[in-house]
Amino acid sequence: MGKNSKESPRKNSSLAGNQIWKWAITLLLPMIIALIPVTDIFTSDIKWFLVITVMAVAIMATGVIPLIAISLALPILYFILLDIPTSLALSPWTGQIPWLVLGGFIVTIASQKTGLLNRLAYHSILLFGGNFKGIIFGLLIVGILLAAVIADPSAKAILLGTLTLGICTALNLELGSKSAAALGATVIAVTLGPSFLFSHAIGNMVVFEVASDVGVSLPPAPEYFTHMLIPQLIYILLTVLVIFIVFKPDEKIESKQYFKEQLKQLGPMRINEKKLVAITILLIFAILTSGIHGIDVGWLFAIAAILMFLPGIALVKEEDLSKVNFTIIFFAVACLSIGLVSVELGVAGLAQSLASPWLRGGGLEVIPGIWMFGFLINFLLTPLAGWTAFTAPLVELARDLNINPLPVLYSYIQGLEQVLFPYEYATLLIIFGFGMMSMGQFIKYNLVRAVISGVAIAVLFIPYWYLIGLL
Known part of the structure; x- marks a missing residue:
């Protein structure tokens, strides 16, 4: 005492x-x-x-x-x-971003309530053998599926972090061990990387919400796939494969029987799971055809969320809204205001005059510099603030250099996605908070992941963009 x-x-x-x-x-x-x-x-x-x-x-x-x-x-x-x-100043409330985030949170709540996420995870893990490698590749499949229907990375971090921590506990993996750290690193890789397989990733939506004010629009989903799908998939796979090198477990982990038992306990697929699958399929189809029907992705997520409240569906109830992180929605709106007001006041001209002396040449010279700029700015700004603050200046810079603004913005988004410390990104702070990794392990993996990203931009993304005529 x-x-x-x-x-x-x-x-x-x-x-x-x-x-x-x-x-x-x-x-x-x-x-x-x-x-x-x-x-x-x-x-x-x-x-x-x-x-x-x-x-x-x-x-x-x-x-x-x-x-x-x-x-x-x-x-x-x-x-x-x-x-x-x-x-x-308040115009972001009339745009799609707040409603995209809100809809994503409601889809997340439905995923938790129905148990569909666990069923998908267990099936995916068993598909890859049910052992330790199976867990990692199974989580990768789940991460890609979640990215298709949940735009907000924080929501995915909560879902995947909770699921993975439960696996660590069930398999008696000591938190901070190489095995637990490997699973924690997997959550990072499959929460962030797969997002940018899809045009409706929150980073894309925020950046192009600002870019639209200076005449650059987010490509429709099919066109975006041609720009990003192949190089991004390779990059994601590399960030997962390196986990087996950085955090190779000291012991052999066999978990196939555990996941079989978990599936058995879940029993046959329940009606609410089938409802969620049906709404998810409709949502994905609507996103892929948005170029035809003209409804923005944010409104599609809002519509999907509304469907989940309707009588006869009832996947979520009014009291479930208490689980929505409304702070993130207000934060997103504030960050969007930064970008829109900066365009109005001509901050782009100032930033352009400061950056243009060291960003000269063609895409091969400029784009790696743009990636590095995004990576470094993360130490001062959150990714959400960074997405809005410099989008317009980068578009103007690209135009001055006669470079297509799309790969410039894609590279900037990629750079901002790379962080070393938890404070830089709320999503990674959530994952770190589950305790599967020590601070040293967290920094070690994210440093390796950032190196892979930077190298991939130079030797994978840029040549691919030249090949398809984007550069």
Whole structure:
């Protein structure tokens, strides 16, 4: 008791010290920007836009104010302090992104309630032999299937992390061991990589929501597949295969009987699972034919979510909405506001003038630099903020260099997907929070994964894009 009472003041003092440092960083960065003199390019509006935005992003990164509070405040600050029209600052609410994320969360809830995800996972694992390799490749199949119907990576991280942690527990794998770390790394690989097999990945949707304001649209799903499917599949497979090298288990793990027993306990496929399968098939078909019927993907996810509430289907109920992470939706809207307001104020011109001296030449020279820029900016911004903040400048840069903006944006998205530390990306923070990997193991795998991505851009994606005439 006495020991605890002695430690408590020290702990409180340490926490207070951390808060002071966080506030110092949050306030110092915008103050430095505020002291920069105004020029013809660095106008007063751009300067105060950056002051507001950098402070908001610093608050998001340090957590000194709840995320939902700063997400609500950011667009309001834009139209109060910068005289930005409310119709622009709040326009993301009239777009498809918030409804895409909300629909994805509701699909996630239905997947959890019906048990369909577990059934798919167990079948996939047994398809690959039911052993340790079978678990990893089975999770890869599940990750690809989830990416087809759930755009938000955080939702997939929760589903796959919960499922995989349960497997670790059932097989008595010690958390932090090579075996558990291998499964944790697999969750990272199959949560992030498969998303960009599909045009409706949240990164694509957010980037091209901003890019549409400068005349670049997200290609329809079939065309997007021709751009990304083959190189992205190879990249994903490499990030999975390297797990067997980085985290080779010390012991032989045989789990076939366990998964057979789990399937037996699930019994025959239930009616609610069949309903979810039917809605999922309809959703995928609607996404693939969006170029014909003209309904944006975000609205299709919202429609799928609404169907799940209808009488006779009832896969989710009103009380299930308490499980939706509404903070992520407000955060997405705030980040979209950053991109839209930056376009309105001409931040693209400033960024372009700063970046153009070291981004010169054709696609072969520029695109690896764009990937590296995305990778480095992740240390300062979350991927969601990065997706919006520099999209318009990169489009203008591509046009100046006479390069198709599509591979430039694809490469930027790929770079932003690579992180080394959990704080950089909420999705990976969720996965790390399951405890399957130590911090050292987490950094080790993500460093290897980033190297694979960078090399793949140079020797796989770029030659492929030249081959199909995209570059």
